[in-house]
Amino acid sequence: MDLTTELLQPPSWRFIDQSVSGLGRSALESFAMDDTLCHLVGQGMSAPAVRTWVHDRTVVLGIQDHRLPFIGDAVSLLETNGWRPIVRNSGGLAVVLDPGVLNITIALTERGRPIDIPAGYEVMLEFVRLLLPEAADRIEAYEIVGSYCPGSYDLSIGGRKFAGISQRRLRGGIAVQVYLCAGGSGAERAELIRDVYETGLNGEKTKFQYPSIRPEVMASLTELLGKPVTVFELNTRVQQLLHALSGGVDRTLLEGEEVELYAKYLKRVVERNAKLLEGI
Known part of the structure; x- marks a missing residue:
């Protein structure tokens, strides 16, 4: 059994569904x-x-976005148009979250064997392929130039990106995250991020090379598969897949000391975000 298969088939999974409560x-x-x-x-x-x-x-x-020379103008643009800007605590650049985007986090442990960064990405790539069997053989992972938050594990079909993967490592654990654009227009989301960069740069040259966004290289699964794909459907598929991969699924929310731990991390994240955004 290879490492990806091993990591995807534990004795049991814990599943936390915040696909509605997070809205x-x-x-x-x-x-x-x-x-x-x-x-x-x-x-x-x-x-x-x-x-x-x-x-x-x-x-x-992302942190680099926060360093745009006219980031204050970019933040104002977002807020004026009803978008809430925040700064993430992991790597990468700007991404869009909305009711048509399902985010999935897989949390794994390195106890017993190391999991290098490529292995973490491969786990999520395989998970997405299992989630979308009708398109699995067409899903490719390579950088889509012109997309927002480009990276070597951009997921695409026919050269058009519908998902991006990131990782965060903490206390011996790994959180691999993916956003899946289920419905809506991938190009419209990309246009929003293009406007952020154009406003934030305002023609100024910078040492860091921000992406030059080409909206046509972004798409939703609905657009790519030629049929409606909803967040609800994908979320249901996730649960079915977890049952198929393991001996059981525990739907326990945080409890007891876990809640206290969450409060500590929330305080840290909120304070860090406020510090980064203050003075903009």
Whole structure:
């Protein structure tokens, strides 16, 4: 059994569904939750976990985005158009969260054997392929130039990106995260991020090379598969897949000391975000 198969087939999965409850909450809570799961799973205090989450009209900025010369103007642009900007606590650049985007986090532990960064990405790539059997043989992983938050594990069909993967490592745990654009227009999301960069740069040259966004290289699964794909459907598929991969699925939410741990990580994430955004 190879490492990817081993990691995807634990004795049991813990599943936390925040695909609906997260809509009215800040995405900062999701980053705190992923840190909490990373800690719990990494320290052997929880079974490997999968969490699904959705947030409304949020643009998650990366640290480099925060350094745009006219970031204040870019933030104002977002807020004026009803978008909430926050700064993420992991790597990468700006991404869009909205009710048509399902985010999935897989929390794994390195206890017993190391999991290098490529292996973490491969786990999520295989998970997405299993989630989308009708398109599995067409899903490719390579950088889509012109997309937002480009990386070597951009997921695409026919050269058009519908998902991106990131990782966060903490306390012996690994949180591998993917956003899946289920419905809506991939190009419209890309246009929003293009406007952020154009406003934030305002023609100024910078040492860091920000992506030159080409909206036509982004698409939703609905657009790529030629049929409606909803967040609800994908979330249902996630649960079915977890049952197929393991001996059982535990749907326990945080409890007891886990809640206290979450509160600690939330405080840290909120304070860090406020510090990064203050003075903009």
